[in-house]
Amino acid sequence: MLELVIQWLPLGISLFTLIILCVLLGRERKARQALEAKFSAMELVAKNARQQHESLLKQFNELRVGTMGMSQKMAEIAENQEMLAERQSEISMHDPDGRLYSRASKMVELGADVNELMEECDLPKAEAELLMRLQQMTHDRRR
Structure with a gap:
């Protein structure tokens, strides 16, 4: 009987090793799938962040252009106000x-x-x- 066990021992060890290898490969496959799912989710988050960044950048540029236009208008109004004050002063001096x-x-x-x-x-x-x-x-x- 010992001879029979000794004959089948390498086969048993091989089968045991094969089973362990299959279990490990299954776990590795599940871990890889989980990592791929996380990677896909992170790519989606990054894509949404890029889109939001582009939208905010566009809004910022529009606000900047509007502010520059408003600054020019304010400068024009200040010049007109200064000119009117000078004219009013001249008129009051002459009258x-x-x-x-x-x-x-x-x-x-x-x-x-x-x-x-x-x-x-x-x-x-x-x-x-x-x-x-x-x-x-x-x-x-x-x-």
Whole structure:
């Protein structure tokens, strides 16, 4: 019987080794499939990230162009405002009577009477009274 076991022992070891090899190969195949699935998922995530990056980059460029355009418009508005301020200053320098009447009108709004207008603004009585009436008419229309 020992001879029979000794004869079949190499065959048994070979079969045992073959079974272990098949089990190991099955596990390796499953591990490879799992890795391939993970790799596919990572490729999909990377593709989506690239698409989102491209979309965000496009939006950023559109915002940058819009901001540059807005900056140019703001510069133009600032230039126009500066020019208007200079012109207004020139006009007020050339029209001292206009400043005087503006001051008198403001005084009337604040409650000054005819005598105060005559003294503070060097206005004749008729002009001071006219300003008072105009201010009163303007005030009545607003009500």
